[in-house]
Amino acid sequence: MTLSHRTTSEQGTQGRLDFRGVTKRYGPTVALSEFTHSFTPGRVHALMGKNGSGKSTLVKLLAGVTGPTSGTITINGEERHFASPHDAFAAGIVTVHQELSLVPELSVGENIFLGRLPHRHKAGFSVVDWAGLHTRAGELLSSMGLDMDSRQPVSALSLGQQQVVEIVKAMSFNPSILLLDEPTSALATREVNQLFALVHRLRARGVTIIYITHRMSELFEIADTCTVIRDGLYIGSVEMATTTPTAIVDMMFGDAAHATRPPRRTTDRTTKPVLEVRNLTRSGHFHDVSFDLYPGEILGIAGLLGAGRTELMRAIFGADPIHSGTVRLDGVVMTGKSPRDMRKAGLGYTPENRKEVGLVQSLSTADNLCMASLGAISVSGFVSRRRERPFIGRQITDLHIKCGDPDMPVSSLSGGNQQKVVIGKWMNRHPSVMFFDEPSRGVDVQAKRQIFEIIWQKAADGLASLFVSTELEEVLEVADRVLVMHLGAVVAEVDPTRTNLTELYSICMEGARQ
């Protein structure tokens, strides 16, 4: 592929993007239903919606990762079908994903033109035209108002500059439609400003920009319009100039009616807390976190992605190092112990990504259920299926795990049942404290209810739990008390019976009560 010079000299072609009745089903699940909307050129269209609203499905449809089940997508009135990301690309749609896709060891220029380096002929051989490459990269950078040396390696850049390079790379394809998926999630304020300047410049060129973010505050700074989807349905579009954050949150969550849950029990705070965390800090992840957890209490931790919730739990569990502060379990200082020691002391942890680190996929349901308690099952080091049987059967019955044959690989189970296996693995050890990190992620509604009921049931039996979920309504429903984390710090403690979603959402966004 040759790179044309017009990328830097010409104005981007305009692209009007229309969705007409676009529906996407995954089996029985409708991820996006009858989505109809127009994205006009020269504007920044924010796309909002909580997790699972169908936002990422929309991104996948536009990026050509998957095709719609029904409905049409047209660009400038012409109907388009994307069989692959390459087709979307050819149609002038470029997506910048949340995760960076740069090669750190290569230069900025090489990264921009990766896979299509310019060549020249020398002594009959085709060799890379380095001078030409860096000239063009330089032109491209300066045309976007950036003062950056295209010869320096990407690894020398800050995260924000890398994000900018990613966008410059996207723009080098001269797209008419640019899709930015949470570009600021990892950026500091100064870097965000630089990014916004770039986005505004592109808007001035007439590019259609679709901007996905969770940050309410930046929405009003960057976007012209905001489109909200919820549960796969188009809820509405509003002009940023005429709306308020509360209106948008209301659109995102609807009348999130509280589902029935067992009555909250008052936690006895006069007893000794089972877990005491004081001034815990892990540089770059969270700092100065203190809280107490009492027997039978479910303490929720709310916060946006990257607020440090998972990092905090992993560090307390001993999976990651702690830089300062103390952790006491049953009054005993446990700072800096290994997961093995924490396990012995009665702590259990179900990680957020059960597929990657919660389960050993190559092993059976039975093996996974017994994995954390082999010491208790074995007699002088020896185990057998006969000895394991009660440990397997008890959890399958208690947690209603649907698994057919427990000796079949755990990978054959549904997401909900896999999550129950992770929980069952720990219940076999009768822990006194459990950390539940996103236990409802990727789990269907019924299994989600069952998992919550397990958590409430165990709490009634005296188990103390930390509960983390990106879904704020879940945190409000499940927990007895909620801590809000923002940028690595605990910024508020709220009583779920005395707050509502809008308030919690705004604390998570802004880091303080408004």
Added chain:
Amino acid sequence: MSLVSHTAPSRRHNVPLRLLKTYTMEIILTLLVIFLIAVAPGFASTGNILNVLRTVAMLGIIAFGMTAVIVCGEIDLSVGAGAALAGCIVAWFGDQFSGVFGEWGAVIVGFAAALLLGFTLGYLTGRFRQWFNVPTFITTLALFAALRGFANLITGGFPLSSFPSGFDFLGGGYLFGIPFPVYIFALTFVGMHILMKYTSFGREVYAVGGNMEAARLSGIDIWRIKAWTLGLTGALTAVSGTLIASQIGAGTGTTATGMELDVIAAVIIGGTSLFGGKGRIWGTLIGVLFLGCISNGMTLMNVSEYWQYVVRGGIILGAVLLNQVLDRVR
């Protein structure tokens, strides 16, 4: 009732296919043996069979340990050199300390020293991975070179045949008509089979190899597991090296050249995944028998040594391909 009649025909239909998929290597080994009995002159004679078993024993003792190492996601390239060094250490002790411990005492102390060294080097290889993040591939590649160097340094580059009389029984003798190493081989097989299948240690080896982070977050001491499997293999290497030295009647730095390749090949042919988490001791038994039969058969059929190498290479690749294909259809 209707359910039974519904599923029964399809299941009956699938039985031969399922057996074929489950016992692929066993079936191939059987076919190979039948083929060799038919075409290789003298293959079926008692003497030859015992000879095959003796060769297989030396290889298999190490291969059973290697299976555990590979299942837990690591590799040991140093076993050939380690076996040579162990033989040389035993011989060197026999040479140097016969005056102190007596002839037999010296080789026994030498054997103990080799065992301890083998275990320690393996164990430290595992800990190196933990402390300095050096892949075991690199550490054992370094040992692969260094250990053979040490073996030659100890012996001065010549075979050191300073064994007491009767020592040759260990590697070359017969007990109840069966070569002595075969007993050690059988014992190792049973021991490793039990260890991997019926102990919590074995279960943890599979967990660590299947998903290291999940195992760690389940409170398993992953580095202890890795270090011990490597240590165990080091110790078994010392046992095998001593038997080889006994069989050839000398400790020499040039024995067991390329043995690591055969050991790893046997493990892979036996269906153990190099990605970790999957593999059986039983499979490795089939793997070593397969390799033993193939090379013995080719020798009997006067296939040139060079062609034997080519065939062995083809078999390793073929076994991996077969396992990949089987994984997909299973």
